[in-house]
Amino acid sequence: MSTLLMSSNQTRHKSKSKAGKVTFNRNELRILLNEYSRRVATGEWRDYAMDFTRDRAVFSVFRHTAEHALYAIEKFPSKSGRPEVFAVSRGPQCLKQSENLNTVLAAIKSRPRLRSIG
Numbered sequence: 001m002s003t004l005l006m007s008s009n010q011t012r013h014k015s016k017s018k019a020g021k022v023t024f025n026r027n028e029l030r031i032l033l034n035e036y037s038r039r040v041a042t043g044e045w046r047d048y049a050m051d052f053t054r055d056r057a058v059f060s061v062f063r064h065t066a067e068h069a070l071y072a073i074e075k076f077p078s079k080s081g082r083p084e085v086f087a088v089s090r091g092p093q094c095l096k097q098s099e100n101l102n103t104v105l106a107a108i109k110s111r112p113r114l115r116s117i118g
Contacts (some may be wrong), residue, residue, distance in 0.1 A: 020054050021052040021053060021054060021057075022052060022053065022054065022055065022056050022057040022075060022076070022077045023052050023057050024050075024057050024059065024075060028075070028101055031101055031102065031105070032059050032073060032101075032105075035105055035109075036048055036061060039061070044063070045061045045062065045063060045070065046062060046063055046064060046065065047061070047062040047064075047065045048060060048061050048062065049062070049069070055076070055077070056074050056075060056076050056077075057074065057075040058072050058073070058074050058075075059072070059073045059074075060072045060073075061073075068091070070090065071088055071089070071090055071095075071108055072088070072089050072090075073086065073087075073088050073101075073104065073105070074086065074087045074088075074089070075101075083099045084099070085097060085098070085099055086098055086099070086100070086101045086103075086104040087104060088104045088105065088107050088108055095107045095108065
């Protein structure tokens with residue numbers, strides 16, 4: 001009887017590919033968390049959640065923990081040679097879709113906000 005030894009890197013890689021989930025890479029997470037931090041500092045956002053499935057990765061932001069997501073930033077995997085796509089939605093309405101994450105985030109950066117005067 002022979003024993004097959006695998007390094008932890010090989011095991012980790014094998015389990016990732018078997019799961020087949022879409023994820024955000026390190027740079028995408030940096031961009032998302034920088035925007036999240038900026039919005040928390042201004043009091044606009046309070047909480048976030050990340051979901052990873054076979055067909056998309058979702059970064060959802062909340063004003064209050066018990067509410068529905070204010071925005072959902074989604075990443076869809078590349079299919080048949082096309083690049084991956086990002087989208088931002090508010091409820092059922094898709095606000096912007098692009099191959100560039102910064103372009104998608106610009107759709108919520110430029111949204112008008114109510115401000116008190118006085």
